[in-house]
Amino acid sequence: MFQVRFHGRGGQGVVTAAELLAAAAFSQGRYAQAFPSFGSERMGAPVMSFCRIDRKPIRTREPVTEPDALVIQDPTLVHQADLFAGLTPSGYVLINATASFAQLGLADLAATHDSDRLLVVPASSLAMARLGRPLPGAPLLAALAALTGVVSLDAVLAAIDDRFTGQVAAGNTAAAVAAFDYVLAAFDYDRVERKELSGA
Amino acid sequence: MPSTRIKFYQVGSFAAGNRLLPEDLRSIQSSDARANTLTCGHRACQGCGEALGARYALDAVMRATKGKMIAVNATGCLEVFSTPFPETSWQIPWLHSLFGNAPAVGSGVATALKAMGRSDIRVVAQGGDGGTVDIGMACLSGLFERNDDVLYICYDNQAYMNTGVQRSGATPPAARTATTPAVGPEPGNAFGQGKNVPLIAMAHEIPYVATATVADLRDLEDKATRAMDFHGARYLHILVPCPLGWGSSPADTIKVARLATESGLFPVFEAEDGQVVSSARIRRQVPVTDYLRLQARYAHLFHPQERTDVIERLQASADRNIARFGLLEDQKPAHIERTRLTLAPVHDSDQRR
């Protein structure tokens, strides 16, 4: 089972991100479970969502306490208490930011983790340029796909296309592709290899 | 609304002349073919105004709908006395659910009939003043707001009679009830309270609102019939004296109702889309005391001494109604244009099918 925890603020599409990831996994024949943290979700308040992916039915329903991957959609949350709680040493951390881990004050974290598991992606900028709004969800998902291989880029794009229409779908798709490419470039990954990773 | 006034002539005895009217001018009650929707055998008190009002109104609806109607009844006197297990005096499909939900149940019935392609069957929801003015008010307002195709009839005997004459939001000022006893310096119900549900209904701008009493059979029949010309939410508020609760003689029920209108205390009118379109003129205004004296619920206004202060306030409110609705023959409804009663119609004409 691969467990992802998304952190963000209300209004940034944290719940949608988890659902899109689940949809992508589903399209690849996986079982997937996505749900929000059910906190008091006001615009701007910190929120969490969760996604579990597995090759067999997922029965548990507790919040993800030991994430295999953390996706942080808002860099202002990085010093929130317990944000990294439960993250395994080999866990992935993907942060929507332009600053580096060190600049974000996360040098300690960077020191204890494999460097190919940590990444900062300027997802909001990528979205702004292609979608016209700084919504980082879709590009972060594509980045997650590139970083972890848990789902393929095609699956992510299919999920985006299914959920959105018209310009919004096109903009999100473009941002996603750009983010995917960004990750490949950051780690010098082979595109074909990442695209075809079979996932969890 | 055209309603032919029939002139009756005294013929020396207490009989009224002109009884051999042409068929089309006769009341529905005078016909052998009347539905007797609420048929005999029910357990209402002697002289019960509600039993009378229900039969009058529903027989008219039955004729207007050619017998295709369903009634929803709130808990109350009418429901209780009409269905003493294992008998029922209803000759129509009839549903009693709860005290406060008759309007909502009616909405459900109407919605279902429409969904099932049976909008030819019409719906009446009915209840006493308690179930309408108080506990049913939220559901009533919802029915009005959605303009569901239901005629709601309120039988107003101005208190919770079934449970032993407790004060409701329709109890008039100064009236004695079990919870507004005639004791102390301000005996009876307080002034300055109470809801005018016909005006509330008008504020929702539903297609048709009317008040009536059991004293004028034809007027009530005409209004029940007229109501069925409309589709959408309609409200009929009928004053039905209760001999037990009002402390009036069972023989005086119709007389007391007539005095309520002739004194001006109970204005009789019709409104469409929130605007008064007609009112029943008072033939000869009577002082409120003529009305009050017939009811023990007002006895404390006369004994041990006459409470002229209270009676004057009641007279003033009667006079206010007369002015507001233009109820005197020789008086035009001068104030109506300036009151909140006259709002421009909001409903499109095609809402009335």
Place this chain on the structure above:
Amino acid sequence: MLKQIEGSRAVAEAVALCRPQVICAYPITPQTHIVEALGALVKKGELNAGFLNVESEFAAMSAVIGASAVGARTYTATASQGLLYMSEAVYNAAGLGLPVVMTVANRAIGAPINIWNDHSDSMSQRDAGWIQLYAETNQEAADLHIQAFRIAEELSNPVMVCMDGFVLTHASERVDIPGQAEADAFLPPYQPRQVLDPDDPVSIGAMVGPEAFTEVRFLAEERMRQALDLIPDVASAFERQFGRESGGLVKPYRTGDAELIIVALGSVLGTVKDTIDELREDGIRVGALGITSFRPFPVQSVRAVLAGGCRPCRVVVLERALAPGSGGIVTADVRAALAATDGSLPRTEHPIISTVVAGLGGRPITGKCLRAMLLDAKRGQLPPFSFLDLQPGLVQAELARMQANRRSGPTAENMLRDLGVTASGAAD
């Protein structure tokens, strides 16, 4: 067709397949997505039904009563405060024998106001005469609605399908949504036992006095007894038609050789099963008994599992609601089932039952807590009545405040302040 779909949406699509003729909607978290989805289907013309936006839950159940009495298949949904607000009408629907189907998106009842999941709402209506079915997954939630209409109409008794608010309603997961043809084959048009029809008038809802009330109520109990047979029959028919197990009275999981059994309702069973598998790997013979039909309470099925192969036996009843002053709600029914007086179960072999109140107001029930609790139970260290994952510090602080001061203030607000202080570290 397999879909990755939000629970509420799955339920809406399942309900739509049942061709309801009147749907009443009044919003309350967390069921709103269900009625919104149904409303959209009606508005787009994909579902031919009357959709009534009413002014309260009381109006919703009342309108549904009216619609059902005219012979329409009807549906509504609510939770928590809304269920309480319509309670008078809930009893009324059952008393009148109207086959209404309602989703209860289980949510805690206030005060304190709380929008998250527990079973206090549906438990509060357990004596109203409705059949109560609890869904373990969103697949089962969808399936149970389809079964519910058939059960309700067959018996002329309303059915409440309970699904955990947020945990199921707002979770996206894989659900197989049936096709219209199969749904139609399973659920024929509604044929009412009683109906308001001008061509054949009847009076429904008369007052019944002492001379007949007992007998009318006896028949309500009789309907529940019939339900005990009908519910498994419908589940079997469902399996034949749709090809999967869903519904029924109870769901035993690895209870055959268990020495410790946890009884639970609803979505927590998923986490419970994962925990059981882990404990089994450690050699603990633990199993679970999921109760799907809470009303009628499946006495025989519960006895068969808890007093069958499990000897000697420890039973933990996991409660998602609290009966203050009395303790466990499900526990009481389990005890009654085991004490059933046919004399077949010798007294000394009665299981040792512990009540664990868990997940009130949406407190997550974690595998870790369950595991620790079950190990305590195995070792005989679980008290007869306890709260899972209680924070004693918060409780002690409030009790101390109340002891010190008459005007100690609102309890909930005091505790929230404590939590805030603790989290921010300001106390240090």
